[in-house]
Amino acid sequence: MNDTAATTDLLAVTLAQTLAQEHVADIVETLNEQDIATIAHVLGELPFERAVEVLDQPEFGAAAEALALLPEGRAGALLSAMSADRAADVFQEFDEETAARLSGRIDRQTRSDLKKLLAYPEHSAGSIMTTEFVSVPSSWSVQQTIDHIRRVERSRETVYAIYVLDAATRKLVRAVSLRRLIAGDPDAPVESVVPAHKPITVTPEIDREEVARLITKYDLLAVPVVDDDDHVIGIVTFDDVIDAMIAETTEDVQKLGGMEALDQPYNEIGFLGMIRKRAGWLSILLLGEMLTASVMQHFEGELEKAIVLTLFIPLIMSSGGNSGSQATSLIIRALALREVTLKDWWRVALREVPTGLTLGTILGAIGVVRIILWQWAGFYDYGPHWVLVAATVGAALLGIVTFGSLAGSMLPFALKRLGFDPASASAPFVATLVDVTGLIIYFGVAALILTGTML
Structure with missing residues (x-):
């Protein structure tokens, strides 16, 4: 044994002796900060019962990697002593070679329990239950x-x-x-x-x-x-x-952010893995936003005649997207807590329509007041028909916020009815959907109010 290896072993023995007297949560916290070789050494040196306690903690993220480095006899004994549900979780992280190598080292009862637990679908009661009762x-x-x-x-x-x-x-x-x-x-x-x-x-x-x-x-x-x-x-x-x-809440939050759920802690997932998780949804959202560009191209003539309308496009789009994201977040959580079910969709719709109208009226009034103040104060001249511009913005905000609230609240129901996770109705996805329809509403309202004057 060379000097470096001897020093590493001595440090691991010392650390194991120190940690053996600590609370298991503190042991896990300390080990999570070590490199995998040190973790494996410490698990090999800890008293057997303490090592089992550590491995039984879900917060201990290196269990599979550490067990793979331990001598087969020690690893098999630890797996056999662990709670069955935790051992099943660890076994799922093993590569095929390690799983095959260690499965022969665990006792027959544990092997039978693992086979049953690993057969149940992910996220089911069977997949998280323990056979030790x-x-x-x-x-x-x-x-x-x-x-x-x-x-x-x-x-x-x-x-x-x-x-x-x-x-x-x-x-x-x-x-x-x-x-x-x-x-x-x-x-x-x-x-x-x-x-x-x-x-x-x-x-x-x-x-x-x-x-x-x-x-x-x-x-x-x-x-x-x-x-x-x-x-x-x-x-x-x-x-x-x-x-x-x-784990479920973490997954839902990540989906709400417009990406695939991470199956590893943030610091442990590789660069390419992170790109794969994020690039797909970003590409889909980009394709959706391309529809926004197509809508603006369709109304290019109106924009050339009334260039002032372009000033309010960011305001219009963000207000609709924000109202939709609010409604989506509320309904996703209500569905998760069983506060509402699929059959309640119409009750939600009846509630969101007046809610959207009220919120739209509030935001529309703020938009109109802003235009009036800027015009009177001389900050910006919206032209001779500025009153009609203010009316267009106010009416558009009313319609877009109402649509955003209704669409955002209905999308989780639609996804759940089709068998998808309602959390897939992420805020960016809803915002993209409302952006496209919001522009159509905006220019539609402009055509009704400004035709014959600015258009």
Whole structure:
């Protein structure tokens, strides 16, 4: 071993000894700042249980890369000890060679669990559930159940919810909290302390957003995932949902910005990867804006006759785009929170029309007042027909803001109805759509008001 390697090993050992006494969140934060070789060395030197704790944290971004560098025996043992859902997430990041190499090093039960979890669709309850939960037969007593929890708690993700199964069919009967269990008579049947209502359950194919809604609605620590025969195949815990919702929200925010969602942290995605994520939407938006140029070419004659109209094109386009983006953002969020559903589109339309008219009136009045003030103060001379120019701008703003609000609110419904993510109705996309139609409205209003005078 050369001096450099020996020094690196010594530093890793020292760092591991220091971190072993820290909170797991602090260990993750420190390791995320290290290079991958150092991270792998530290994971190899940390006490086994501490290393498992670190790897189980979703915030630890280098888990897959570090495990790939560790000796196969150590990596396989760590993967086997990790929570099944987290191990599945890490396995998805392995290349084919690493996955094949390490799959032979994990125990049979973990391998079986991973195979099941990796088979479920992305963003489904099955893809984020864990198979490590506490279940007991309904024939057990409270004391038997508590003794069982003591024996298995280290191998379960959570023990705060216990699932009571039919002793014969193994179907889910009830769910009981640890708090109610501890307060019960030790000699009484476990069924005597369970709530009377049926437990809230989900199927593995259900979207994770729906799981989050149920956990929030019923104030659950975990929700069981059941198959068609009501057998519990896993649970989704509230912390898994929080992690999933952070990822979902991040994805939606990126889409709202007019780009594909990033599948890696910003600092980790490569230059070419970033270009691929952003260039497609920018190209589509550019093609859309080309329609704006085509509309202006169509009205070239009107612009030559009334050049003053060009002064207000940026104002007109931005106002329509802003109103559309506002409405889109509101409806996308309302759809995500289930405040509105597809069947509510007409209610939203009926609300956005008067809202758009009111907002358009406000902005139109501001535009008219601005023209009047500039004309009277002598800042700019809009010509002998400046009153008609002011009326044109005011009426156009009224129409464009109303259209923008209506179009922006309806677009998420249309996308959801067609099976697309409503978040794809990004602010730049809505702004581009309203830019084109806004110019048509603007020049249409100008033709009605100014024909016979300036046109």
